[in-house]
Amino acid sequence: MNYDDFADLYDHQYDLYRDDLHFYAGVAERAGGPVLEIGAGTGRVTAFLARRGVRVVGLEPSARMIERGRARAAESGLRLEFVQGEAGTFRLGERFPLAIAPFNALMHLYTPGEQLAALENIRAHLTPGGQFVFDLYVPRYGEMNTLRHEGETFHSPDGSRTDVFLVQRHDRVRQHVTTEYYADTTAPDSTLRRRHYTLTQRYYTRFEMEWLLRCAGFEPPRVTGSFQGGPLTETSDVMVFQTRSG
Numbered sequence: 001m002n003y004d005d006f007a008d009l010y011d012h013q014y015d016l017y018r019d020d021l022h023f024y025a026g027v028a029e030r031a032g033g034p035v036l037e038i039g040a041g042t043g044r045v046t047a048f049l050a051r052r053g054v055r056v057v058g059l060e061p062s063a064r065m066i067e068r069g070r071a072r073a074a075e076s077g078l079r080l081e082f083v084q085g086e087a088g089t090f091r092l093g094e095r096f097p098l099a100i101a102p103f104n105a106l107m108h109l110y111t112p113g114e115q116l117a118a119l120e121n122i123r124a125h126l127t128p129g130g131q132f133v134f135d136l137y138v139p140r141y142g143e144m145n146t147l148r149h150e151g152e153t154f155h156s157p158d159g160s161r162t163d164v165f166l167v168q169r170h171d172r173v174r175q176h177v178t179t180e181y182y183a184d185t186t187a188p189d190s191t192l193r194r195r196h197y198t199l200t201q202r203y204y205t206r207f208e209m210e211w212l213l214r215c216a217g218f219e220p221p222r223v224t225g226s227f228q229g230g231p232l233t234e235t236s237d238v239m240v241f242q243t244r245s246g
């Protein structure tokens with residue numbers, strides 16, 4: 001899954017998503033050392049932690065996401081440490097007391113082979129007993145195969161507006177949800193430009209992830225249904241996993 005095409009839209013869509021920020025900042029401050037962030041994207045969490053004085057190394061495969069992350073950080077006088085690479089294959093000459101993978105980063109690992117390779121590699125970059133903390137969407141879906149507009153309209157300084165429409169498809173056998181995004185930009189002279197992006201996410205069940213973690217050498221995780229620590233219930237939107245290298 002390559003986020004290069006997606007980078008501009010990503011920032012528009014998720015710049016204001018803040019539900020997880022204080023949770024990850026708390027975990028990082030308690031760990032008291034440098035943090036390895038898997039799938040750092042455009043540095044939404046990276047920058048939040050760096051502003052609190054935490055050293056973060058942001059691993060991210062997409063050059064365009066990194067470029068945007070660096071540019072945004074520079075605008076606010078921050079220098080972020082990004083490394084281009086994939087969870088399954090990156091190699092750093094350093095071990096960390098904490099690795100995090102915020103906002104569904106692990107949903108871009110599609111097969112058990114990719115998942116295990118990534119988890120084992122993350123564990124190999126932890127200090128003994130080091131923590132791994134991440135969150136995943138609970139698999140629950142809106143109306144499939146239907147064009148939806150979920151209120152995402154962005155106004156640009158040049159007077160143009162962009163409306164994001166989406167269609168989702170669910171492949172139950174592969175455990176994939178694919179979202180087709182149509183970003184329609186209307187210029188002040190009424191010309192219309194359409195950009196199209198496809199995003200496929202591999203969803204997990206709670207116990208599937210628990211087994212994957214055990215197979216990769218992690219301790220049984222603490223699983224919560226919110227960033228505030230509440231239990232995982234039928235109405236939870238996220239699953240938050242906190243584990244340690246066994």
Ligand SMILES: C[S@@+](CC[C@H](N)C(=O)[O-])C[C@H]1O[C@@H](n2cnc3c(N)ncnc32)[C@H](O)[C@@H]1O
Binds near residue numbers: 014040041044
């Ligand atoms: C939903 S975004 C989350 C970005 C960021 N963590 C945030 O919270 O805003 C998922 C990120 O995972 C990255 N990603 C995709 N495949 C990956 C892989 N194999 N290893 C590491 N990161 C990956 C994507 O490029 C993307 O930036």
